[in-house]
Amino acid sequence: MPPTAVTHRHLLDVAGCSWSELTAFLGATEAARAILRSPTGRSDALNGVQVTTLFYEASTRTRISFENAAKALGANVNSVAVASSSVGKGESLVDTVKTLRALGSNVIVLRHERAGAPWLAARVFDGSVLNAGDGWHAHPTQALLDLSVLVRHIGAKDGTLNGRRVAIIGDLLHSRVARSNLHTLRAAGAEVRLAGPAPLTRGFAELAEWSDGVTLCSSLAEALEGADAVMALRIQHERLEGGEVSSLESYRTAWGLTEARIASTAARECVVLHPGPMNEGVEIDPDVADGPRSLIFEQVAEGIPVRMAALWRTLRGDEPLAGAVRIKGSR
Amino acid sequence: MPPTAVTHRHLLDVAGCSWSELTAFLGATEAARAILRSPTGRSDALNGVQVTTLFYEASTRTRISFENAAKALGANVNSVAVASSSVGKGESLVDTVKTLRALGSNVIVLRHERAGAPWLAARVFDGSVLNAGDGWHAHPTQALLDLSVLVRHIGAKDGTLNGRRVAIIGDLLHSRVARSNLHTLRAAGAEVRLAGPAPLTRGFAELAEWSDGVTLCSSLAEALEGADAVMALRIQHERLEGGEVSSLESYRTAWGLTEARIASTAARECVVLHPGPMNEGVEIDPDVADGPRSLIFEQVAEGIPVRMAALWRTLRGDEPLAGAVRIKGSR
């Protein structure tokens, strides 16, 4: 059995998270937002804490989001990117993690191309490990920020997503974002509809059969029917090379999100999400990405308070997060 | 029509800058220098401002210069280099800029291999964009720092470059530094002489015809005649591959700056500039680069107060820049 997904020490996964755990995250996110909105935009809540981002895959938004979140809580940040580090010399993940510990890291934010890598790291690290994306497997802070945005925009009065329908469209097979969202959306009470090209939804028919409230649809129109929110997934160029998608044009024709398609079958106020980076004109049309339904850049912005909450809760548990830094004197 | 080159919101270009605008920059540069010379070397003038350097081309001096300038004004700095970011995954510049905005950036310092990219960024960014070099087109802060150095060393009594002659030698065609300098030097009243190999000065004959006070010369000697300052441009290795230059040795023979050549025709006190990085022994001899005429490392140092001024003026306009951080207590 793997270590518990969300504990007060690590944030490895959102699978198995109860709604009450997710509610606690959303509460801490609100507290974090209050700090960001204060005149200084900062807190000294994690002064003296050393956070290291260890990224084995390129990233702009997740890395900067975690780094700014850590700084907003007063932590120190080190960045290790694989290309420019001795990791390239073949040091094992385990030794790298132990090395970072010896260098004073209290928290490792890990992105790795292999599923499960954060569990391995957590086993040898006596600080906190936060999973910033592992292979096709999980991306817990992305799911948490998507949940936070969705609760705000389409949430029920009780703060859940009960009675709401969310469609996830595209390359489910390779998507850690989809896998993590499935858990949080279901825990929040949403009905989830999945759709995508057959080679990219392998295994999801079985998953849908086993899972209450999850359906694998055979067309975009079916998935969008009555949807309160739709999330487009990135289609990667490797899928063309692998033959799983015959052309970007054919992909767009069958699965691309256009305003016409959303307007014809989804709920009137249906909102649109995308984890980024987008291939505009392929999985999503520019006028949808930039249109009034789009929450795409709100998702990016949500990353900062959500990751502040994630850092805080892995280190301090249920202790309330409070206290922006006061401005001294008259400035 | 493009957005105004220098506004209080962006710094995209120096083309079209009036002398009074340039004077205002030089004044803010002086104020920035006073902060750097104070015991702390810092100000909290831009506390709470988030500056992101977004570099699609490698750079040491411009990137560090902007980062240190931002820190000296109390701003927070994020760095995004293309090679280690998801920009490599093909995200559009527009989406990257919107993402950085959502991550809290107030200022984007952009270097991009395509001319015009900063204008595109400025169109979708509600903060400030500073052009740190776009293709062959413009490099406004380089021209401003060159101007600042030249006014100090060869300036007329009224603080202009009236009656001064400046030669720019080498690969004009591919030089954003030359293009931006042409504008600032002319606005300051200097006469500009250009020279370089024919394939690398294409179009500059026409430009010289249309422009008052600009001459395209056919030899180095002609360009250097009576010059108060000479600026050597970097000759890039791609020029050899493209056949525009037959060999580094032949380039040096025809266009390399040597002390003998400067001494024989330029003004006695002629100063020497180079935007760096240099190919010593090709476009400039080591004894010139390191000799008493050289202002090359003074140019580098000038980058910090000039970029502090650029950050300040794009964000705060004509508001005076003042106030180094005081040292507390007795230390």
Next chain:
Amino acid sequence: MPPTAVTHRHLLDVAGCSWSELTAFLGATEAARAILRSPTGRSDALNGVQVTTLFYEASTRTRISFENAAKALGANVNSVAVASSSVGKGESLVDTVKTLRALGSNVIVLRHERAGAPWLAARVFDGSVLNAGDGWHAHPTQALLDLSVLVRHIGAKDGTLNGRRVAIIGDLLHSRVARSNLHTLRAAGAEVRLAGPAPLTRGFAELAEWSDGVTLCSSLAEALEGADAVMALRIQHERLEGGEVSSLESYRTAWGLTEARIASTAARECVVLHPGPMNEGVEIDPDVADGPRSLIFEQVAEGIPVRMAALWRTLRGDEPLAGAVRIKGSR
């Protein structure tokens, strides 16, 4: 004659260091450790000092260690990695160093693939140069941290390594770590035994002949005999390609550190060091690397106070390092 290895201005080498100089380093390291153990973990001892790490080779532990050391003393840090800088455009080391000086650097921490590069840098830099590894030549701060760890664990009552035996095993030829350790270990009074494959110990027979207290052994068993400490060196993959090692398996058979081998001939309490990154299962077995003899991650941790001491002493000489930052108020 090269500049003195350790001066108050540079830290280029430990060759020629007297025991009293090394003692002064160890004393400053203790003072640095007191700062790290204080509630804030920081000092403002080097406030206003600009430290630049200039790395022409990849590194995680040395770079982060220096950066955290500089920050713990209140200095500002810039990082320049070759891959993402205009150094790639072919600028000379000399011009890069002058450029960093002009950008305000007071200290350059240099790693370079060519032996001697830090001396070249020191010749043109009016601040301090710290050698963070130059080719096969020297890695002074690694030797200092190894010394600090060894004195703590196997030191004699007088704080020296008199009467202690230290074995260094593996690729001596390409090891700057071995070369620097030879000097500090001998200065501390230890007897040093060397061993490794013949093609990788070229020249060390002569060195051992000339040097008091240094022996080149013909087998691992001979080198380990009675050893109080053994240091395994990294075997690089290039050695396979170069034919100097026929296979990793054969290397492990002849020279790999295993518990059985250590237990059978070394001193009972023999400790194990490795400069990292390790090839576990090749030059060292995982159960040794992770076992009770291993000081490997203590070495990494030691890097921070040792590099604080190195920064302090190059800038401030024998002035005592003191004064952690006080925590204000009641938090």
